[in-house]
Amino acid sequence: MQPKTTEQDQKSHRYLDVVGVTKSFKGTVVMDQMNFRVAKGELVSLLGPSGCGKTTLLRIIAGLLEANTGDIVLGGRNVSSLPAHKRNISVVFQNYALFPHLTVAENVAFGLRARGMSSADVKAPVADVLALVRMDSFADRPVSALSGGQQQRVAVARALVVSPDLLLLDEPFSALDRKLRETMQIELKALLRSRGITAIFVTHDQEEAMGVSDRIAVMSNGKIEQFAEPSVLYAQPASPFVMDFVGLSTRMSGRVTAQADGIATVETGVGAVRAHAGYTVGTMVQVGVRPELITPDPSAEMNQIKVQLNDVMTLGSKTVLHGISSGEDKFLCELSGIRTGYARGETVTWGWAVADTLIHEVAA
Amino acid sequence: MNARSDRIALLAVPGLAFLAVIYALPLLLLLFKSIQGVDGLTLVTYIDFFSDEFNRTVLWRTLRVALLTTLLALVIAYPTAFAMARAKGIWLTVFLVALVLPMSLGVIVKAFAWSILFRSNGFINTTLQTLGITDEPVRMLFTETALVIGAANVFLPFMVLPIYSVIRQLNSSLPEAASSLGATPWFRFTRVTLPLSLPGVVAGSAFTFSLAISMYVIPSLIVGERQQTLSMLIARSFLYLRNEPLGSTISAVLLVIAIFVVLFSSWLAGRLGARQ
Numbered sequence: 333m334q335p336k337t338t339e340q341d342q343k344s345h346r347y348l349d350v351v352g353v354t355k356s357f358k359g360t361v362v363m364d365q366m367n368f369r370v371a372k373g374e375l376v377s378l379l380g381p382s383g384c385g386k387t388t389l390l391r392i393i394a395g396l397l398e399a400n401t402g403d404i405v406l407g408g409r410n411v412s413s414l415p416a417h418k419r420n421i422s423v424v425f426q427n428y429a430l431f432p433h434l435t436v437a438e439n440v441a442f443g444l445r446a447r448g449m450s451s452a453d454v455k456a457p458v459a460d461v462l463a464l465v466r467m468d469s470f471a472d473r474p475v476s477a478l479s480g481g482q483q484q485r486v487a488v489a490r491a492l493v494v495s496p497d498l499l500l501l502d503e504p505f506s507a508l509d510r511k512l513r514e515t516m517q518i519e520l521k522a523l524l525r526s527r528g529i530t531a532i533f534v535t536h537d538q539e540e541a542m543g544v545s546d547r548i549a550v551m552s553n554g555k556i557e558q559f560a561e562p563s564v565l566y567a568q569p570a571s572p573f574v575m576d577f578v579g580l581s582t583r584m585s586g587r588v589t590a591q592a593d594g595i596a597t598v599e600t601g602v603g604a605v606r607a608h609a610g611y612t613v614g615t616m617v618q619v620g621v622r623p624e625l626i627t628p629d630p631s632a633e634m635n636q637i638k639v640q641l642n643d644v645m646t647l648g649s650k651t652v653l654h655g656i657s658s659g660e661d662k663f664l665c666e667l668s669g670i671r672t673g674y675a676r677g678e679t680v681t682w683g684w685a686v687a688d689t690l691i692h693e694v695a696a
Numbered sequence: 697m698n699a700r701s702d703r704i705a706l707l708a709v710p711g712l713a714f715l716a717v718i719y720a721l722p723l724l725l726l727l728f729k730s731i732q733g734v735d736g737l738t739l740v741t742y743i744d745f746f747s748d749e750f751n752r753t754v755l756w757r758t759l760r761v762a763l764l765t766t767l768l769a770l771v772i773a774y775p776t777a778f779a780m781a782r783a784k785g786i787w788l789t790v791f792l793v794a795l796v797l798p799m800s801l802g803v804i805v806k807a808f809a810w811s812i813l814f815r816s817n818g819f820i821n822t823t824l825q826t827l828g829i830t831d832e833p834v835r836m837l838f839t840e841t842a843l844v845i846g847a848a849n850v851f852l853p854f855m856v857l858p859i860y861s862v863i864r865q866l867n868s869s870l871p872e873a874a875s876s877l878g879a880t881p882w883f884r885f886t887r888v889t890l891p892l893s894l895p896g897v898v899a900g901s902a903f904t905f906s907l908a909i910s911m912y913v914i915p916s917l918i919v920g921e922r923q924q925t926l927s928m929l930i931a932r933s934f935l936y937l938r939n940e941p942l943g944s945t946i947s948a949v950l951l952v953i954a955i956f957v958v959l960f961s962s963w964l965a966g967r968l969g970a971r972q
Contacts, residue, residue, distance in 0.1 A: 396872050416875040428963050431871035433968075488860070494878060505818035507813075 346405075347372035347530060348393070348498060351512040353402030354438035355388055355554075363388055363554040366402065370532065375524060377533040377541035380551035381577070386534045389551075390500050393532070395419045406497055417446070426503040428483045429476040436486050437462065437471040443494035446648035461493040473636065481512050488520060492527065499524070501587040505540055517543050538578050542566075552576050572618045572692045582682075583620030584637075585694060588613050596691065601661060602637040620690045623652070623666040630683020637682055639663045644674045653680075723951070730944035741945040744879035751929070755949065758926040759841055761915075762908035769846040769904050770897065777859035777896070781866075795853045803850060814842050834956035838922050846918050851907050862896030863889075883915040895968050902961035906954055926950050 350368035354361065363385050370376050376534040378386035391397035393404055395416035399578050403412045411419045413421035437458055444454040462468040465485040470478065475486060484504060491499055504520070505513045521544050526552050534535050535541050535557070541548045551571070558570035575583065586600035588611045596609045598619050605619045621635075637654035648693040651671040655663025665682055674680070705749045745751050780791045798806070814818050816833035824830045836842050844934075866889065874884040912927035927945055932942035 394876055396875070416872070417878050419876075419882055421876060423873065423876040424867045425873055427867065427869060429867060429869040431870060431873075431888060431892075442874070442879070445887075446874070446877055446879040446883050490877065500876075625728070 338416065343376075345369040345371045346501050347374075347407060348532075349403075349405040350389070350393065351403045351405065353389070353392055353399045353404070355385075355392060355399050357399070361554070363392075363399075366554070366556070367413075368465045368556065368559070370530060372407075372530055373489075373528045374547065375521065375531050375533070375545045377535055377545040377612055378543070378551055379535055379548050379577070380537060384551040385554040386551050387535075388554075389500060390502055390532065390534045392421075393498070394421050394423050394500050396423070397460060419430060420483075420494070420496055421498045421500060422494060422496035423507040424484075424491050424501040424504050426485045426506060428487040428507075430483055430486060430490070432474075432476060434475070436467060436473050436475055436478070439475055439486055440490045441492055442490060447494065457493055461489045465494075479517060484508065484516060488523070489683065492529070497530070499529050501531060501533045502535065503535055505535075513540070514543075520544070536573070538662045542578075543655070548578075550577060566622070569692075572620075572694060575620055575690055575692070580623050580664055580666075581620045581690070582623055582626060582655075582662060582664050583618055583690075584663075585616065585618045585659075588615045588617060598691070600637070601658060602639060602663075603635075605635045605637065605689060606686045607691040609691045611691075611693065616694050618660075618692050618694050621684045621688055622690075623664040624668075625682050625688045625695060626682045627664040628665065628680060629654075630632075630666065630681060634683035634687070635686055636688060637663075638679055639665075639682055640679045641674060641676055643676060646670055655682075709952045710964050711832040711880060724878075727948050727951075728892075729940055730948050732941070741941045742948075745942065745945050745949070749909065749956055751946075754924050754926060754929055755779055757840070757923065758909060759953070761840060761847065761925065762905050764844045764846040765851065765908040766855075766901050766905045768844055769852050770901060772848065773852055773855035773859060773900060774893075774897070777856050777863055780856070780860045795856055798849075799853055802859035803913045804917065806850065807846065807914065810842070810918065811837055824938060838919050840919070840923055842921065843919050847908050847911060847914050850911075850914060851904045854907060856887035858903065859893060860900035861891050866892055891968075895965050898961050902957055905957055908956075 335556065340545065345527070346369055348368075348370040350366060353363060353368075354364040355363040366385075366389060368389070378389060382384050388397065393398045395404075395411070395414060395418075399412070403410055404630065405411070406419070406421070411421075431442065434442070438544060438656065440458045440462060441451070441454040445451070462471055465488055467482060467485050467489060470482065470486075478486065484507075487504075507514060508516060517540065518654040533544055542565075545562065546588060547559060547561055548565055550557045552573050558565060558567075558574045560570075565574060565578045569578060572583075575581050579605045584600040584602060584605070586598040586605065588596050588606070590597040591611060591613055594608060594610060595606050596611050596617075598605045598607065598617055600619065607619055611617065625632075639653075641653055642656040643654040645652040645654070648670065649668070651667045651674075653667070653674060655665075657663060663682075730741055731739060733740060776791075780788065783791055811818070814836040815821070816835070816837075817834075820836065821830075821833040824834065870888055870892070871884055874888045879887065910927055911925070912931060915923065915925045915928060921928075926949065930943050930946045930950070933939045933946065937943075
């Protein structure tokens with residue numbers, strides 16, 4: 333379901349080329365033959381639940397962890413055998429890892445000093461980058477006196493001042509409260525874009541990934557399930573895992589009972605559902621639909637299911653109807669604005685366009 | 697301070713009372729004795745003590761031995777503490793046992809074991825001669841060198857453990873952040889790990905120096921009467937010379953040095969801590 337890519341795209345995506353990376357810990361393979369490409373200037377997220385291997389991949393790219401096999405090629409240079417300090421890849425750590433014994437300015441200057449610049453020569457670039465993240469008035473403060481958002485700005489400044497070939501960010505927003513997080517996301521994205529930085533975010537938060545990245549690699553069990561633009565991930569998830577992990581959905585399992593004219597008919601616990609697909613009759617599938625595409629007032633040619641309401645949540649900008657789930661089948665409908673007239677326990681009919689149906693084969 | 701933390705402060709009362717009666721009170725009596733003359737208070741014992749060249753030699757030797765012991769222990773302890781902080785599972789246990797077990801072995805046993813090692817027909821001299829490095833046995837027993845080596849050995853755990861606990865608590869992403877910023881292992885060590893481990897170094901050095909400056913059993917056994925230290929002078933004054941004012945005076949001198957070490961190390965630790 334990924335969008336078609338031309339040969340030109342393939343080439344331009346090759347700024348960072350992770351080729352056949354395999355990693356095992358104590359005999360357990362956590363990453364098998366990973367391939368992963370990023371274009372120059374692209375903002376990419378590795379998205380997945382904890383333990384999916386996203387941090388492992390980030391650490392391997394940074395050189396903080398050694399892969400068993402495979403290559404990391406950055407800007408045409410194979411950096412696989414280089415130690416972290418020779419890769420020119422900056423990392424923003426989850427806890428920011430600011431040096432507690434140094435001031436804000438000294439923290440930012442660290443990478444330049446490590447490259448042999450004198451303390452006089454680092455003054456100008458440090459001041460510039462601190463101004464960029466609006467932390468110039470804090471230059472001489474100890475880092476322990478900073479708030480979470482300020483610490484993050486310093487960590488970003490410290491990572492950017494050395495003009496890295498690649499910036500890696502490990503859950504950079506997870507230590508911030510929700511409101512601050514959104515502000516920082518917008519700020520950071522603008523900053524990275526303006527400087528043309530190629531960056532990879534590691535996150536378990538799908539909203540964050542969709543907010544900051546051009547493309548998202550959804551990971552599970554050491555594999556990339558799908559690597560695509562946020563809109564494609566949402567509208568055309570490649571697997572039940574992606575559909576579940578990215579966004580919310582109404583979904584139910586069933587069996588294909590008829591296949592004709594490019595339309596599969598699936599018998600589910602709540603009625604027959606049609607989808608644009610080609611399966612042999614008898615195949616076990618999961619069908620689903622995004623909750624905002626569901627209407628409580630369906631027309632005849634739509635898919636229709638009967639759902640008993642479990643809860644009605646009035647959220648202001650939208651009203652969310654929860655149906656009673658059964659097993660893995662979940663029922664969720666989002667209506668814009670405030671809607672009244674729904675009662676818990678009531679059975680309602682939901683419908684959606686056949687073309688909006690998502691369908692994936694599942695193990696029987 | 698709210699009422700609750702005031703009540704919690706009461707928990708320190710038993711400890712403070714114990715220290716006051718068993719430590720502070722006898723010490724004050726001792727100090728009083730050092731300035732108690734036949735008719736009123738006097739500093740004559742102090743003047744006598746410092747005007748005697750032998751005493752000044754002993755004082756200087758005591759300070760020198762304590763300093764060298766601290767330095768030797770630090771040089772050996774720092775890499776050890778580093779390795780321990782990185783050790784896991786069984787290896788950490790091995791390290792800790794190797795460090796703590798010798799403490800349970802009395803100093804007397806160790807001292808006699810060393811004399812087998814250090815004496816003129818001992819293991820080291822035999823080895824040196826067999827290898828042809830020396831013709832004559834090297835005199836090691838009853839020397840200051842042997843004393844420093846022995847003392848550093850006994851006090852090593854007091855240097856290793858504080859440094860170990862500080863390095864152990866270092867955020868492991870700090871050296872990683874340094875590497876990703878382009879720092880070579882040496883730059884990373886000198887600019888990040890070493891400065892952050894200094895509080896442990898200060899604490900360990902203060903422990904070791906305080907112990908080394910007041911040690912009595914180790915020098916008595918290793919160097920005997922030939923190379924006396926302040927503690928041995930104190931013991932001699934009280935036990936053999938029955939000169940309580942002299943013994944009290946030397947004790948006071950030792951106490952002043954100890955207080956200075958404690959204050960200096962707290963100041964240093966505070967200064968290092970303030971930056972973090």
